Amino acid sequence: xxxxxxxxxxxxxxxxxxxxxxxxxxxxxxxxxxxxxxxxxxxxxxxxxxxxxxxxxxxxxxxxxxxxxxxxxxxxxxxxxxxxxxxxxxxxxxxxxxxxxxxxxxxxxxxxxxxxxxxxxxxxxxxxxxxxxxxxxxxxxxxxxxxxxxxxxxxxxxxxxxxxxxxxxxxxxxxxxxxxxxxxxxxxxxxxxxxxxxxxxxxxxxxxxxxxxxxxxxxxxxxxxxxxxxxxxxxxxxxxxxxxxxxxxxxxxxxxxxxxxxxxxxxxxxxxxxxxxxxxxxxxxxxxxxxxxxxxxxxxxxxxxxxxxxxxxxxxxxxxxxxxxxxxxxxxxxxxxxxxxxxxxxxxxxxxxxxxxxxxxxxxxxxxxxxxxxxxxxxxxxxxxxxxxxxxxxxxxxxxxxxxxxxxxxxxxxxxxxxxxxxxxxxxxxxxxxxxxxxxxxxxxxxxxxxxxxxxxxxxxxxxxxxxxxxxxxxxxxxx
Numbered sequence: 001x002x003x004x005x006x007x008x009x010x011x012x013x014x015x016x017x018x019x020x021x022x023x024x025x026x027x028x029x030x031x032x033x034x035x036x037x038x039x040x041x042x043x044x045x046x047x048x049x050x051x052x053x054x055x056x057x058x059x060x061x062x063x064x065x066x067x068x069x070x071x072x073x074x075x076x077x078x079x080x081x082x083x084x085x086x087x088x089x090x091x092x093x094x095x096x097x098x099x100x101x102x103x104x105x106x107x108x109x110x111x112x113x114x115x116x117x118x119x120x121x122x123x124x125x126x127x128x129x130x131x132x133x134x135x136x137x138x139x140x141x142x143x144x145x146x147x148x149x150x151x152x153x154x155x156x157x158x159x160x161x162x163x164x165x166x167x168x169x170x171x172x173x174x175x176x177x178x179x180x181x182x183x184x185x186x187x188x189x190x191x192x193x194x195x196x197x198x199x200x201x202x203x204x205x206x207x208x209x210x211x212x213x214x215x216x217x218x219x220x221x222x223x224x225x226x227x228x229x230x231x232x233x234x235x236x237x238x239x240x241x242x243x244x245x246x247x248x249x250x251x252x253x254x255x256x257x258x259x260x261x262x263x264x265x266x267x268x269x270x271x272x273x274x275x276x277x278x279x280x281x282x283x284x285x286x287x288x289x290x291x292x293x294x295x296x297x298x299x300x301x302x303x304x305x306x307x308x309x310x311x312x313x314x315x316x317x318x319x320x321x322x323x324x325x326x327x328x329x330x331x332x333x334x335x336x337x338x339x340x341x342x343x344x345x346x347x348x349x350x351x352x353x354x355x356x357x358x359x360x361x362x363x364x365x366x367x368x369x370x371x372x373x374x375x376x377x378x379x380x381x382x383x384x385x386x387x388x389x390x391x392x393x394x395x396x397x398x399x400x401x402x403x404x405x406x407x408x409x410x411x412x413x414x415x416x417x418x419x420x421x422x423x424x425x426x427x428x429x430x431x432x433x434x435x436x437x438x439x440x441x442x443x444x445x446x447x448x449x450x451x452x453x454x455x456x457x458x459x460x461x462x463x464x465x466x467x468x469x470x471x472x473x474x475x476x477x478x479x480x
Contacts, residue, residue, distance in 0.1 A: 004028045005028050005069070006064075006154060007031070008029060008070070009031075009033075009074065011039060013130050016031075021158045029051055032057060034055060036055045039055050071100050080099055091118065093120070096120045096121075096122070097120070099124070099178075102259065104264060106175070108123040108142070109175045123175050124139055124140060126181070127363035128363055132363070136362050138359055139362075140168075140169070140176075140180045142177030142348075143173070143174065143176075145170060156168055165357065166358075167359070171354060179339075182268070184364070186262050186264075186335060188229075189262030190262075190279045190331035191227070195233050197416070197420060198324055201415055206316065209247075211247070224325065228366045229365070236249055258283075263283050265283075266280045278419045278426065279335070306414075309409055316409070319402040320402075325399060330427060376391060376392070446465045462476055463475040
């Protein structure tokens with residue numbers, strides 16, 4: 001007789017830990033993996049729990065209560081499609097399959113369509129890594145309210161909690177769960193690069209030791225700049241290398257790897273015309289770090305200023321903290337702006353207040369700032385960018401001199417701070433009543449007859465520019 005409430009396909013690090021988390025909270029769970037070693041390891045580690053594990057797919061399906069609910073945690077791409085093809089002949093229309101890997105949202109849309117009539121498929125983003133899966137993650141469910149209701153009690157039990165509220169929610173329709181997770185990861189890229197820039201300014205610029213920098217980040221983690229990523233950075237910087245005794249961070253190669261989710265966020269923003277410069281800069285910084293051989297060669301032939309920053313240390317660190325906060329606000333604001341546009345373009349009906357709420361705990365980008373962002377969206381569902389909310393704008397505006405000072409100091413020292421520079425440029429462009437795009441429109445009309453609009457008359461216009469010698473040519477109106 002079927003006795004297991006939920007099934008887990010994929011018993012790697014994430015799948016195994018989430019399964020154990022589910023069983024810890026009293027939900028009988030069955031696990032499947034094509035590797036007998038994985039299933040044997042789970043069985044050995046789940047003694048005394050209501051856990052069943054097998055490499056026999058038919059036995060796995062047969063052990064689940066009907067209608068069945070199954071979570072997939074396998075690598076994105078072809079592995080997910082392979083699992084779905086194996087499940088298709090064994091499931092029915094009332095069964096629910098939830099892909100909780102890092103799948104691209106467009107693949108989730110395709111799979112929803114492809115599985116219609118065979119079973120119900122949807123996506124759910126999970127953030128928190130190995131520890132989050134085991135002890136409480138942030139989970140972003142996409143799909144109908146009816147589907148969410150089927151699994152909500154279990155998800156609420158295993159999610160992280162903040163102030164008694166579980167960090168799980170139905171964030172929107174269809175593939176919304178994976179879209180929100182993608183933007184989460186884009187924000188993650190931005191904040192990680194920002195922290196790295198601050199570290200570099202302190203390490204190479206001020207000459208602080210790793211331990212001294214850890215103390216700075218510890219201080220930041222006790223204020224409005226508090227975040228999980230700041231917290232773990234202090235821990236990382238205090239870790240000694242077992243071989244040399246030096247700080248382990250100093251012994252790690254300066255080439256940052258990536259799985260592409262930050263790049264997906266940038267691509268989506270460009271597709272919809274949403275300015276996302278801070279995250280774009282973070283993706284670019286990771287890309288540039290991979291060109292290490294070229295950088296080593298360039299360092300020998302391209303000169304630059306001395307990286308040492310000769311300033312009052314205490315005053316600079318104070319300014320750096322404010323510059324960090326301003327840039328972090330802009331990173332989150334840009335991410336939320338993309339979600340606002342995506343909600344409309346894809347008919348997701350995203351709950352932005354709920355998204356900010358569930359990002360407060362369990363996930364990689366959890367930060368004190370999210371309390372304020374959540375409050376902004378709870379007070380107004382029409383906000384297009386949290387940056388312009390009075391609660392945040394007043395702080396960012398009052399801190400702007402610190403951001404300008406830090407960016408200028410970094411530029412004079414030849415130290416790269418791409419996210420801070422991008423954040424400052426975004427802030428200045430966003431507050432500008434007039435930008436030089438008028439000249440770009442004139443250029444486009446010159447070489448491609450793309451037309452332009454005027455400030456003193458409605459409609460579109462084209463000028464026969466003809467070249468530098470024909471100044472004063474008469475524009476003609478188009479589109480009437």
